[in-house]
Amino acid sequence: MPPLGSLPEPLLDAVAGISSARGRWTSLTAIERVLTTFRHKEPDRVPATPILGAGARQIKGIPFPDFATKAEKAADAYCSGFEFVGGDLVVLLWDLSVEAADFGQKVIYPENSTAMCDYNDPVVKEVGDYRKVKPIDFSQTVRMQEFVKLCRIMVKRLGLRTVIGGFVFGPLGVLSMMRGAERLFRDCVLYPKEVRKACEAITRTLIEFVQAQCETGVSALAIDSLYASRNGLAKQLWEEIEGPFVREIAREIKKNGVSVAVHNCGHDLYFDAQIRSMEPDAISFAHLPDDCRTPKELKERYGDQVTLIGYIPTPLLVTGTPQEVMTACREQIDVLARDGGYILAPGCEYPPNIPLTNAFSIMKAAEKYG
Amino acid sequence: MHFPLEEGETVAKSKILKNIEEVMLARNPAQVEKVFSKLDAGSLAPEEILGAMTAGMEKARSQLKEGKCSIPEFLLCIDAFRRGVGQLKKANAQVAAKKDAVVIGVVEGDVHDMGKNIVVGVLEASGYRVIDLGKDVPRDRFLESLEETKASLLALSTMMSTPLENMRDVIEWVRRLHPGVRILVGGAPLDERLARSIGADGYAEGAADVPGEVERVLARLARPVDIPVASG
Numbered sequence: 001m002p003p004l005g006s007l008p009e010p011l012l013d014a015v016a017g018i019s020s021a022r023g024r025w026t027s028l029t030a031i032e033r034v035l036t037t038f039r040h041k042e043p044d045r046v047p048a049t050p051i052l053g054a055g056a057r058q059i060k061g062i063p064f065p066d067f068a069t070k071a072e073k074a075a076d077a078y079c080s081g082f083e084f085v086g087g088d089l090v091v092l093l094w095d096l097s098v099e100a101a102d103f104g105q106k107v108i109y110p111e112n113s114t115a116m117c118d119y120n121d122p123v124v125k126e127v128g129d130y131r132k133v134k135p136i137d138f139s140q141t142v143r144m145q146e147f148v149k150l151c152r153i154m155v156k157r158l159g160l161r162t163v164i165g166g167f168v169f170g171p172l173g174v175l176s177m178m179r180g181a182e183r184l185f186r187d188c189v190l191y192p193k194e195v196r197k198a199c200e201a202i203t204r205t206l207i208e209f210v211q212a213q214c215e216t217g218v219s220a221l222a223i224d225s226l227y228a229s230r231n232g233l234a235k236q237l238w239e240e241i242e243g244p245f246v247r248e249i250a251r252e253i254k255k256n257g258v259s260v261a262v263h264n265c266g267h268d269l270y271f272d273a274q275i276r277s278m279e280p281d282a283i284s285f286a287h288l289p290d291d292c293r294t295p296k297e298l299k300e301r302y303g304d305q306v307t308l309i310g311y312i313p314t315p316l317l318v319t320g321t322p323q324e325v326m327t328a329c330r331e332q333i334d335v336l337a338r339d340g341g342y343i344l345a346p347g348c349e350y351p352p353n354i355p356l357t358n359a360f361s362i363m364k365a366a367e368k369y370g
Numbered sequence: 371m372h373f374p375l376e377e378g379e380t381v382a383k384s385k386i387l388k389n390i391e392e393v394m395l396a397r398n399p400a401q402v403e404k405v406f407s408k409l410d411a412g413s414l415a416p417e418e419i420l421g422a423m424t425a426g427m428e429k430a431r432s433q434l435k436e437g438k439c440s441i442p443e444f445l446l447c448i449d450a451f452r453r454g455v456g457q458l459k460k461a462n463a464q465v466a467a468k469k470d471a472v473v474i475g476v477v478e479g480d481v482h483d484m485g486k487n488i489v490v491g492v493l494e495a496s497g498y499r500v501i502d503l504g505k506d507v508p509r510d511r512f513l514e515s516l517e518e519t520k521a522s523l524l525a526l527s528t529m530m531s532t533p534l535e536n537m538r539d540v541i542e543w544v545r546r547l548h549p550g551v552r553i554l555v556g557g558a559p560l561d562e563r564l565a566r567s568i569g570a571d572g573y574a575e576g577a578a579d580v581p582g583e584v585e586r587v588l589a590r591l592a593r594p595v596d597i598p599v600a601s602g
Binding site for chain 2 (some may be wrong): 232
């Protein structure tokens with residue numbers, strides 16, 4: 001998909017309109033399908049993605065540590081996941097420790113699980129350390145550079161067949177990896193200026209990170225703003241602390257003509273605050289926002305502002321039969337897919353250690369009910 | 371114990387207790403010592419002070435449930451409660467928990483313990499004796515602790531989907547070796563159905579729901595029930 005932001009809006013609408021009309025009698029490509037739904041027109045069927053990340057490593061038996069640190073291995077996993085299961089959108093997501101690792105945070109790479117930060121040895125050990133966090137020389141980063149390499153490989157291998165999306169963890173999220181979420185949360189209330197100072201420094205590097213991802217040719221880039229939810233900060237505090245920085249990151253992405261998506265799998269997430277801050281094209285979510293009680297209300301309130309991506313529950317993917325997952329997909333399609341602006345997906349990454357059966361169920365549901 | 375806010379001023383006991391209750395909600399744990407420094411041993415029983423602290427925490431928990439208190443703010447309420455308990459202990463007051471013992475921990479394979487830590491605070495404030503095993507806890511450590519403490523309840527947490535098998539494994543072994551123990555689970559990848567499918571007795575979606583769910587599963591313990599025992 002070409003960088004949407006680089007094309008004039010009327011042209012995009014015209015292309016989407018033609019695709020929508022064509023979709024009534026013929027199958028669209030994944031790229032046409034996503035473009036059409038992003039312009040809030042109905043494609044031939046609902047676009048879908050299983051958000052298959054580390055789960056795809058099972059196909060070729062790639063170990064977790066290799067998946068998380070080696071672009072070639074990860075690309076093999078993502079490509080085999082795409083060939084095996086399919087997907088109109090491939091979201092490149094390693095784990096939430098990528099950026100923090102380059103800021104010096106010690107990371108654990110388990111053999112049978114997702115990489116995670118070692119919170120026993122945080123970079124920010126005390127409040128005074130926030131001011132010691134400085135932007136880093138992006139050319140010298142290891143995991144971020146490797147992730148950019150992954151984007152480049154994936155665009156080259158699959159860029160004409162599906163939409164490739166990059167990923168960045170928001171500065172507050174990165175900081176939580178370097179401080180521990182619990183300590184950071186207290187600091188946000190007691191020492192907000194210190195936290196903001198560190199967010200500012202981290203953002204300088206994240207801007208270079210997203211620039212580099214955009215240059216690879218990814219069509220969309222997701223900003224993870226997890227703490228803009230009831231699992232994180234109060235809405236106003238989030239807008240004061242992280243809001244301005246994710247706004248900068250989103251603007252940088254848009255400047256490069258790339259679509260901005262928000263990923264937030266928190267409970268009662270703040271759609272309104274995130275839209276105010278980032279003006280995203282899409283929001284990937286796992287739970288209803290704090291101001292909507294039903295998916296119908298969500299569609300009515302936000303369906304014309306952003307493309308909704310979600311929100312098959314993780315526990316259902318773990319325990320549900322394929323039929324149950326397909327039924328849940330159908331229920332969501334019925335409510336959310338009207339007039340486009342919807343991509344069927346899990347609320348978060350497909351659980352990495354479960355069979356891929358229900359990833360197929362999602363794709364099957366899109367074909368059957370979409 | 372009296373509360374000489376101003377010299378010569380007699381402050382009603384209820385007002386003192388109200389102050390203690392309010393400092394739990396103040397989102398500023400450092401104030402606790404100030405309030406306690408003004409308490410004078412003799413006119414207030416430790417139980418009354420603890421009761422006021424618990425009442426404050428109960429309000430904080432309600433606010434958390436209603437979305438009027440954020441998680442960071444609630445963490446500060448927990449800190450205030452713990453500081454209050456520390457002050458009581460410093461004054462040699464008896465503040466032993468009166469309710470059942472609960473063993474709690476994050477299962478092996480996960481190091482995210484904020485949710486668990488909040489639950490620990492909630493349970494302590496609700497009067498339970500909590501044995502916190504920390505994070506990334508191996509199965510055998512849970513089993514040993516249940517043996518040592520004779521706890522009635524085991525609370526398990528994970529924020530990732532990958533350790534769910536470890537959680538299931540712990541539950542199976544607890545069923546075999548400690549069939550009378552009730553098991554509560556919580557964490558991001560879980561819901562009620564998944565909790566049931568791995569053999570738990572209860573599931574709490576958020577920390578604010580924990581005391582109610584603990585009471586529910588322990589009430590089941592008080593009367594004869596069929597306890598599912600894992601095979602193999």
